[in-house]
Amino acid sequence: MTDITETAEWSALAEHHAEVSVRHLRELFAEDPERVGRMNVTAADLYLDYSKHRVTAETVRLLTALAGAAGLRERIEAMLTGEHINVSEDRAVLHTALRLPRDARLVVDGQDVVRDVHEVLDRMAAFSDRVRSGEWTGHTGKPIRTVVNIGIGGSDLGPAMAYEALRDYADAGITARFVSNIDPADITRVLDEVDPEQTLFIVASKTFGTLETLTNAKVARQWLVERLGDDKAVARHFVAVSTNAERVAEFGIDTDNMFGFWDWVGGRYSFDGAIGLSLMVVVGPERFREMLAGFHAMDEHFRTAPFEENMPVLMAMLGVWYTDFFGAQTHAVLPYSQRLARFPAYLQQLTMESNGKSVRADGVPVIAQTGEIFWGEPGTNGQHAFYQLLHQGTRLVPADFIGFAEPFRDAAAEGGEGMHDLLTANLLAQTSALAFGKTADEIAAEGTPAAVVPHKVMPGNRPTSTILAPKLTPSVLGQLVALYEHITFTQGVVWGIDSFDQWGVELGKVMANQLTPALTAQEPQDGAPDPSTAALVRRYRALRGRRV
Ligand SMILES: O=P(O)(O)OC[C@H]1O[C@](O)(CO)[C@@H](O)[C@@H]1O
16 A cells, blocks of 8 residues: 555645745735636535635645545445445445435345335334324323433434534424433433433444443433333333344343444444434434435535535545645634534544544554544634634634525524624634735724734634535535535545544543442552552542542
8 A cells, every 4th residue: 555645646735835835815816816716616505615725726636636646536436335445344334325315226245235224214214203293102101202312422423413403493392312421410410301201212322332321321211210110111211223232132122112223334424324313303204314315415426526526525635735734733613503513523523533543544654644633613602712813823723614594593583683694794704804814014004003013913824615505404414414424534545544443442441441440449459550540549539538
């Protein structure tokens, strides 16, 4: 395997970087009146303006050539057709199959994937309809009003983010809550606020072996049985989403009430399948299917569009450009929608668990920097917090601004007419200020005292993408998520890594299990892994009033 940094395309970009990195966006715009008309792309309902990036037409040509040199076209095909591209776990990677239409055909490793996917979707839909209509009741005969999703990582962040994004579409009077952390504060906060007779727990875990989820699920089960006074209540108040039927049964959930998926769906790529059950119960199967159609539309764009017009490829390669050539350390995602408040957190798992790797798929250490660090908050909240650093700090932080033409509902009736336009005006103002800034001359010309001028200079030349969509519908959410999935995939291909395993999270889990007795045993124990940890164990035990 040739390292990407050893290709002619990489060297060409390194040379080109020396020329482009000294240019200001002001100049790039001034010398090319066609720039805005050229540097945009549409995919399904999403419009991307990437003209405010520190690139020229030549940069785009070189970046897409690099994607080609990495074998991106072949790797896309390999993923979509079920090759075992997750090499360290010897698995296919087929989250795109979760949204294939019913009449598509895909057989992988002898399995009719499309038939299986739709079988599960149909069971989910039938179950959701029963819960939504009130036909499925709790143990005492009352309808379900709250679903509590118990899961963590991909079994939490996806459904929690999507629920928040689409909760305006809830039309059956059912709300969702999400419990993930092993911190007892998480589950108790929810249990304190829900009615046991009208609550359905969805225990969501791909492996059904995750400590946090199983612990929280046990707590919820005990709470329920105590409140309803009958073990049999569990059957009406607990369902499971998992790939592991045996463990679901061991836990005491009837596998008739289990919704399955497969090892070729990574946890962080799973909420468009059974892991999205809580969302489907809230918004209904029809909306859920609209979301899947949105995912699929972006999949098709990714599969078919030439790289220079391919939204995920362009955004991925811009990320590579800043990470590997400009040395950018992080990447901000700034949705101008309160409904996307959890989107940055969701993207953190998607991108960082996927691409936070330092060896290539063949086990050889990487040379390039990998794994963009994503972070962000909804606009305008971020503006009043960290945008100062984006505008005037010493670091380069490329940012994605995501906006919508229409809100789900405005606040006109409440006297808030025009609020949404104000929100959008803020988005546009920020990207313009970041790109073009304000010079010392312009500031001095406003009569600013000379000593203050340097403090007010806005350097500009800070790159942003602007994604604009008509409205945050289920379909648009699907498109957005698929966009970032494919950005993540493309970057993984360029860096030559396995984006679909996550071995780096395992050691900590094992050590936590080993350390628990050291914290809880009546007598102090040896065996802390290092002197610092041993001292912290003693301190913790002392604070808890235990013998040291
Ligand atoms: O769905 P599970 O098997 O409970 O796993 C939860 C999460 O834990 C991880 O394996 C990381 O520890 C994630 O990849 C996954 O999404």
